[in-house]
Amino acid sequence: MIGTAGLTQVEGSGGGGIVPWATLSGYDSREQVSVSATATQVDVDNYRLNMLGASASFYDRLEVSVAHQRFDLKSLGGDIRQNIVGVKYRVYGDVVYSDWPQISVGLQHKRLEDNAIANLVGAQDDSGTDFYVAATKVHLGAVGGYNLVWNVAARATKANQMGLLGFGGSQNDSYELMAEASIGVLFSRHFALGMEYRQKPDNLGLGEEDWTDFFVTYIPSKDFSLTLAWADLGSIAGASDQKGLYLSFNGQLW
Amino acid sequence: MVSSMKNLIFIALVSWFIAGCASNNTSVYSQLGGQPKVEQIVDNFITEIEFDPIMFEYFKDSDIGRFREKMIEHLCFLTGGPCEYTGDTMVQVHTGMNVTESDFNHGVDLFIAAMNKADVPHPLQNKVLAVMAPTRKEIIYL
Numbered sequence: 001m002i003g004t005a006g007l008t009q010v011e012g013s014g015g016g017g018i019v020p021w022a023t024l025s026g027y028d029s030r031e032q033v034s035v036s037a038t039a040t041q042v043d044v045d046n047y048r049l050n051m052l053g054a055s056a057s058f059y060d061r062l063e064v065s066v067a068h069q070r071f072d073l074k075s076l077g078g079d080i081r082q083n084i085v086g087v088k089y090r091v092y093g094d095v096v097y098s099d100w101p102q103i104s105v106g107l108q109h110k111r112l113e114d115n116a117i118a119n120l121v122g123a124q125d126d127s128g129t130d131f132y133v134a135a136t137k138v139h140l141g142a143v144g145g146y147n148l149v150w151n152v153a154a155r156a157t158k159a160n161q162m163g164l165l166g167f168g169g170s171q172n173d174s175y176e177l178m179a180e181a182s183i184g185v186l187f188s189r190h191f192a193l194g195m196e197y198r199q200k201p202d203n204l205g206l207g208e209e210d211w212t213d214f215f216v217t218y219i220p221s222k223d224f225s226l227t228l229a230w231a232d233l234g235s236i237a238g239a240s241d242q243k244g245l246y247l248s249f250n251g252q253l254w
Numbered sequence: 255m256v257s258s259m260k261n262l263i264f265i266a267l268v269s270w271f272i273a274g275c276a277s278n279n280t281s282v283y284s285q286l287g288g289q290p291k292v293e294q295i296v297d298n299f300i301t302e303i304e305f306d307p308i309m310f311e312y313f314k315d316s317d318i319g320r321f322r323e324k325m326i327e328h329l330c331f332l333t334g335g336p337c338e339y340t341g342d343t344m345v346q347v348h349t350g351m352n353v354t355e356s357d358f359n360h361g362v363d364l365f366i367a368a369m370n371k372a373d374v375p376h377p378l379q380n381k382v383l384a385v386m387a388p389t390r391k392e393i394i395y396l
Contacts, residue, residue, distance in 0.1 A: 027359075029354065029355035029356035029359055030354070030355045030356075031354050031355065031356050032356055060355070096387065097387055097390045097391075139384075140380045140381070140383050140384035140387060141377060141380030141381040141383070141384045142384075144377060145375075145376070145377020145378060145380050145381055146376075146377055146380065147380050188376050189366075189376065
């Protein structure tokens with residue numbers, strides 16, 4: 001069904017915009033393989049995140065993704081680059097048809113290309129791995145006849161600002177469990193509106209805050225989608241109140 | 255921010271509340287407009303199948319007249335209309351066909367096209383799909 005492939009989130013995994021979902025990135029069924037590509041930009045007051053990603057989904061069971069992030073420091077100059085490899089395994093269910101939500105487990109292994117800024121802010125490591133479990137369900141016709149989709153995820157992480165500021169810090173160097181959630185309504189087969197929330201740790205003592213976004217997605221066909229969101233990323237490395245536009249293109253290559 | 259989490263939970267609760275209010279006592283069958291619309295959807299679906307090589311393969315040896323009659327009964331019954339379904343169970347019908355998940359999904363897309371051509375509004379299409387969705391496990395991989 002159109003729209004059920006979802007999007008690719010900022011770390012390259014199939015999801016919403018900032019949260020991984022239990023869905024895999026494609027329309028593949030148990031007989032099929034699909035490949036998709038994504039380009040995303042999040043432009044907030046003092047920073048700009050550029051992300052390029054590709055993912056392959058196998059037989060509606062396994063997703064493998066790669067992503068490259070370039071985080072532009074607009075006010076200071078320069079950038080931070082990070083590479084992420086992700087794997088997600090569907091444990092149970094179908095997001096539309098099963099009685100219980102679709103459940104997946106996944107990991108995201110992240111590695112900074114240069115540890116200079118991570119060291120500067122007091123991070124312990126320049127690489128790290130997040131582990132998550134996500135549950136996603138579509139309720140057909142649940143909101144006045146419109147399809148409702150919700151997702152909740154729990155993530156074990158040591159990452160500071162998703163890893164861009166390294167992993168662990170002086171305040172905390174252990175894995176912590178973070179809650180993430182998304183809710184959306186498909187107002188036609190081509191438009192979805194929703195909101196996302198992502199809890200974040202504050203390992204560095206720099207007042208790292210949780211993320212939220214409100215999104216609208218346009219899905220003209222199964223081959224392409226376009227998402228526009230208003231993102232509130234809170235305080236990043238001492239620069240408070242970072243808000244701005246999130247724009248993402250997602251294409252199904254195969 | 256805790257307030258953001260509260261907002262999200264609030265939106266979720268409001269959505270459930272609206273969902274509860276929307277599920278009133280009028281059957282999906284009545285909302286569709288009764289028997290004429292059910293027949294139109296099934297006729298359109300048969301036309302979609304006839305022009306689709308993947309789906310036609312499953313139907314090439316079928317008695318289309320009987321399929322039409324039984325599917326109209328079934329759709330009427332599932333949507334809460336005043337009909338009795340007198341056909342074989344979904345499991346009986348599909349056993350041996352080995353309907354794959356991708357072909358099932360393709361069939362759903364054709365059924366949505368049939369509803370589009372019958373001018374069924376999108377929210378009502380979703381309600382029809384919601385009552386049909388549980389039959390999937392009685393259809394695929396048998």
